[in-house]
Amino acid sequence: MSGFYLHIPFCQRKCDYCDFYSLPLENDIELQRYVELLLREIDLLAKRWAMRGPLETVFFGGGTPSLLSAEQVDSILCQLDARFGIASRCEISLEANPGTVTAEKLRGYCRVGVNRLSLGVQTLNDVQLRLLGRIHSAAEAKQAVAMARQAGFTNLNLDLIFALPEQTLPQLEQDVAELLKLQPEHLSLYGLSFEPRTPLAKRQSLGQLTEPDEQFYVDSYLLIDRLLTAAGFEHYEISNFARPGFRCRHNQAYWRRQTCLAAGCGAHSFFSNGWGERWMVDTSLPNYCERLEHLELPMERLEDFDRQTAMAETVYLALRMVDGLSRTDFQRQFGVYPEAAFPTAFRRHGERLTLQDDRWCFDLQGWLLYDHLISDFL
Ligand SMILES: C[S@@+](CC[C@H](N)C(=O)[O-])C[C@H]1O[C@@H](n2cnc3c(N)ncnc32)[C@H](O)[C@@H]1O
Ligand code: SF4
Known part of the structure; x- marks a missing residue:
């Protein structure tokens, strides 16, 4: 873990x-x-x-x-x-x-x-x-x-x-x-x-x-x-x-979607098994306290990823980093290269993306426009 x-x-x-x-x-x-x-x-x-x-x-x-x-x-x-x-x-x-x-x-x-x-x-x-x-x-x-x-x-x-x-x-x-x-x-x-x-x-x-x-x-x-x-x-x-x-x-x-458990009111856990699961702890402090006092774990499943949503989140998080998105790792995990999974987004934003060795990365302008550019991957 x-x-x-x-x-x-x-x-x-x-x-x-x-x-x-x-x-x-x-x-x-x-x-x-x-x-x-x-x-x-x-x-x-x-x-x-x-x-x-x-x-x-x-x-x-x-x-x-x-x-x-x-x-x-x-x-x-x-x-x-x-x-x-x-x-x-x-x-x-x-x-x-x-x-x-x-x-x-x-x-x-x-x-x-x-x-x-x-x-x-x-x-x-x-x-x-x-x-x-x-x-x-x-x-x-x-x-x-x-x-x-x-x-x-x-x-x-x-x-x-x-x-x-x-x-x-x-x-x-x-x-x-x-x-x-x-x-x-x-x-x-x-x-x-x-x-x-x-x-x-x-x-x-x-x-x-x-x-x-x-x-x-x-x-x-x-x-x-x-x-x-x-x-x-x-x-x-x-x-x-x-x-x-x-x-x-x-x-x-x-950002690499590795398992991270979380505790405390409103905290989010991520489990990397399957395509990934996200869980959330109760966001109300009185509820959080009461449930724990009754020995109940106060967490609910927030999101159960399928292949498509897991691919989208992988791209969304990886392109935030200077290390970018490894084509080989993506292909190994999802059986498809990122350009084939998101052809429209790659065509539209090609000029903001560079391929360095095996990795797709945004340039500084790409990071500035991140919320706008990344929406095409989601
Ligand atoms: C949990 S706080 C850091 C620790 C401590 N609570 C503090 O403020 O000193 C996390 C950070 O989120 C940033 N932050 C919170 N609200 C923000 C906002 N509306 N716009 C920009 N940054 C924000 C601040 O930089 C803050 O330091
Ligand atoms: S309200 Fe609290 S969490 Fe938010 S910035 Fe101020 S000290 Fe940090």
Whole structure:
């Protein structure tokens, strides 16, 4: 088995732009109860699926997993080890909001085995941080990075959001330059999306702020690519950059459709048996808790892939990566080459696709137009 994802659906406070499934945390008792239910869920999962590890990757995502204490993280890792086994070289990632960490907590995470920390820096501009409704300042984000290094983390990801309201290209360049000074091993960069029903979208609809236009998004994406590749990063996935040897193994397994179990309210599991199955954990926190209290595994089958949908998803995920889509692997799995499976899409988008040895890849323009181009494969 490949990986294990744990969803922690709590945040100290919701940010104004975010529609990820998470709730403001009421108190520490609520969090401890959730951890105890997660331990129970892991136990039930191991019995239900009778799968054996050892796990190659573990990912604590959210919400804000850095609300957990080191002891709580330890109890979850011990349970995973007891039920599935954790490989000695396992990549163990944890997402942290810089406003929720202390030097002691970070040392604790390191001590219990977390070896990859992902800090939600978002921007190092205090005006923009306030606009996004973040709970921390730029100085606190920088301090979190310094504390993570002191705690012993040698694999740090920083998240950045670009295409912010009122942002200019020189401001973005400044943001990237400041981020690079922090010497991360990995960077994830997302254009701000105005999600319906968020406070940010509401302010936009009232005309209090404007969404940057498409050209600004394109210019920002190309600028980021140029600055980070010049600084020695590999642009290995649409939104992800890594120094050599520091790609995120957990996410790569996801993009390669390898089995990944998941626990926690709203989390998704993927099983690679047959053409693939996707399962989803109950998205209502009260239901999730109640079902586990009754020793019921709170998960339902979301999608059962057939050959056609498995082919489409394979292409959709593989073309996000710089490694692209291997013709030979695709033919071995599906008995047909990708060009024969999707003749119209390949004819339409031939100029954005290149064949490097055995692999079809999008160029940078292809990634920019990804949602549009890939729809012909789906
Ligand atoms: C689970 S959060 C990261 C950890 C932690 N919750 C935090 O925010 O510091 C995952 C990432 O999704 C990105 N994100 C969330 N909502 C977004 C939006 N509307 N537009 C762009 N990026 C978004 C942010 O970069 C965020 O860091
Ligand atoms: S961006 Fe992170 S901290 Fe903010 S609400 Fe979303 S998950 Fe929570």
